[in-house]
Amino acid sequence: MLYLYDGALDVPTILADWYAEEATSNYGAYIPFVGTVRSEDGIDGLSFDIYEPILNSWFASWQEKAKQQGAVIKMAHSRGDVLLHESSYIAAVFSPKRRVALEFIDAFVEDFKASAPIWKYDLKDAKRIYALERSTAIQGSGLLAK
Amino acid sequence: MVRVEFLGPIQKDALELEITNLNELAAILQADESLHEWLKNSAVALNDTLVSSLEGALKDGDKISLLPPVCGG
Numbered sequence: 001m002l003y004l005y006d007g008a009l010d011v012p013t014i015l016a017d018w019y020a021e022e023a024t025s026n027y028g029a030y031i032p033f034v035g036t037v038r039s040e041d042g043i044d045g046l047s048f049d050i051y052e053p054i055l056n057s058w059f060a061s062w063q064e065k066a067k068q069q070g071a072v073i074k075m076a077h078s079r080g081d082v083l084l085h086e087s088s089y090i091a092a093v094f095s096p097k098r099r100v101a102l103e104f105i106d107a108f109v110e111d112f113k114a115s116a117p118i119w120k121y122d123l124k125d126a127k128r129i130y131a132l133e134r135s136t137a138i139q140g141s142g143l144l145a146k
Numbered sequence: 147m148v149r150v151e152f153l154g155p156i157q158k159d160a161l162e163l164e165i166t167n168l169n170e171l172a173a174i175l176q177a178d179e180s181l182h183e184w185l186k187n188s189a190v191a192l193n194d195t196l197v198s199s200l201e202g203a204l205k206d207g208d209k210i211s212l213l214p215p216v217c218g219g
Contacts, residue, residue, distance in 0.1 A: 035219045049154050051213065053194040077218060089219040109219075118218030119154030130155035135215035138189035140198045144172040144212070145185040 002059045003076040004050060008086035014076050018092055022072065027094040029101040033109055035089035037082050044123045045083035046131075051117040058116055062108055071095035071104055075112075081123060115139070150175075150210045156184050168192075168200040171210065188212040 066073040078088040095101040121128040152158040191211040
């Protein structure tokens with residue numbers, strides 16, 4: 001279950017909806033991770049571009065991994081601008097047991113950072129500035145270079 | 147015709163090229179000075195699947211995407 005929204009995420013509603021969706025699914029653990037925009041380096045917020053076709057296939061591969069462990073993964077992400085102290089990202093794992101969910105959310109969020117086709121920009125002085133230094137080249141990058 | 151799309155922060159319009167493999171694409175893009183740094187740090191997808199080599203033939207209607215470094219969350 002992958003959900004994309006224009007602008008900031010309504011965190012309380014999304015977390016409550018996900019909880020309700022799985023309330024009677026017999027999962028013993030629900031572990032959400034919420035990413036919130038912090039004030040640093042004078043930014044006014046962040047902005048995001050998403051390439052959905054590859055994001056969808058990347059997410060489907062993680063959904064399959066979750067299924068093999070009897071777990072479910074859900075993710076929500078913003079498109080466009082998200083201001084300070086608003087949230088742009090939620091990932092959550094439901095699993096029968098706590099240990100699987102804790103390890104899974106860690107591995108999922110790490111790979112999300114390294115592989116999900118989402119581009120981040122700082123909003124500063126009414127400009128949208130690509131956050132190159134904080135970005136990670138996808139594995140196998142540089143194929144077309146000399 | 148093969149369509150080439152530049153995603154995220156690469157400020158470049160899509161190209162429509164008569165090419166038959168990724169080596170030809172590499173040569174064309176390497177000649178574009180504005181893409182020099184992007185080629186070094188971008189991944190390549192063919193029809194929305196990431197590729198790990200330049201081998202293999204392209205066919206009419208294929209879509210190639212360049213994906214620069216990512217940072218979701």
